[in-house]
Amino acid sequence: MTSTAEHLKPLLWEPRNLIRAIEAAGVTLWSWNVDSDALAMDERAYDLWGIPRSTDVKFEDLSAHIHPADRDRVRAAFNATRAIVGPYEIDFRIMIGDELKWISARGQGDDEGMVQRLMFGIFIDVTGRKQAEEGRELLAGEMSHRVKNLLTIASGLTAITSRSTSTTNDMARELTQRLTALGRAHDLVRPVPGQTKAASALLGDLLTVLLAPYDDLGAFSGRIRVAVPRM
Secondary structure (H helix, E strand, C coil): CCCHHHHHHHHHCCHHHHHHHHHHCCEEEEEEECCCCEEEECHHHHHHHCCCCCCCEEHHHHHCCECHHHHHHHHHHHHHHHHCCCEEEEEEEEEECCEEEEEEEEEECCHHHCECCEEEEEEEECHHHHHHHHHHHHHHHHHHHHHHHHHHHHHHHHHHHHHHCCCHHHHHHHHHHHHHHHHHHHHHHCCCCCCCCCCCCCHHHHHHHHHHHHCCCCCCCCCCCCCCCCC
16 A cells, blocks of 8 residues: 555656745855856746856856955855865855845856766745844844943942942942832833834933932932923
8 A cells, every 4th residue: 555655756856846946935046167257047936047048157247246245255265165065054145236146156166066067956935034033133132232321320329329329238228229110110111012102201310310319318318400401
């Protein structure tokens, strides 16, 4: 009795089904003649590079579309693939008019893998992935910057509080109040889930929260008064 998997294997290797799989994965195909520098590409690769279909293409034709900052690196990498044993991958930017794309070129290195002086590989549009990576790097940099700012503020508050108090208990109490005030101020302006507009708070409310810990609770209680326009 033939299993379902065995029954499907012939369908898997039918050329039209392989083409469907390649298209579904967003993969485009190329071959490179290492002697003449000529490239052969499928139609989707021509579209990816913004080149009219069926045009005779050499590596230098593609180089015109590669971002100037990546061009020499890509040329060197393609030449080096002949000495690489096993698979290789290189990511680079291309310019199609004013549009920037990230392309990943992948293939199999080593002269032994050639067929009639041809090397074979694929191009994949990885623009979305690169944009996500850049977004994560930007966020990580911003978070690092903010954490350093918070540590600087905490250090400054500690120094100020140590000069205005005489006991460790007083210092701990006042420093806690001042740090807590910063947290409350942050709560006033932080975005909330489902909020479509930028967070906002009244300037007077914000100043009142921030200055509250510095208002003497003794004879001079109330020495700080906040009066600003409603903005």
